[in-house]
Amino acid sequence: MTARLEHVNIAVPDPDATAALLCELFGWHIRWQGPAIGDGWSVHVGGEDDYLALYRPADKTLTDPERYARQGGLNHIGLVVEDLDATEARVRAAGFAPHNHADYEPGRRFYFDGPDGVEYEVVSYG
Structure with a gap:
């Protein structure tokens, strides 16, 4: 049995704005949007088979860890x-x-x- 990647969930400050941009750049569409875990907000944007889940936590504070240096990042x-x-x-x-x-x-x-x-x-x- 082979697995396929369905989605990746990333935290962003403004899921709605990021989703709109990704739709414009890549021809994607919003598959779902609504309240998410911890009173946050999530927008799922992509194609029919895969997507990015864009998540904003309720407190809206996000840090900017250094890319390529943070393990698991x-x-x-x-x-x-x-x-x-x-x-x-x-x-x-x-x-x-x-x-x-x-x-x-x-x-x-x-x-x-x-x-x-x-x-x-x-x-x-x-």
Whole structure:
């Protein structure tokens, strides 16, 4: 039996704003939104088979741990797109600075830092 990844749950200051941005950049949709554990708020955004659960705790205080240094922390979220250049243009138009571009076997990629301190890797294999 093989498992598949259904979702990743990350804490963000404004789940609604982050969900709107991800819908704009990647053509996703909001699958669900509502009250969450500990009187928090959650928005599930993605496609039909997988999604990101964006969670804000009730007290709305989030720390900014150093990425890549915190054990068990989130380094980045990788997303596959069909048209890397068009996606990069949308990322730039939304005010984000793509970086760490690379062409490698089997694809091409870039990264950008989103509004919540979350880094995204965008890759195309075509």
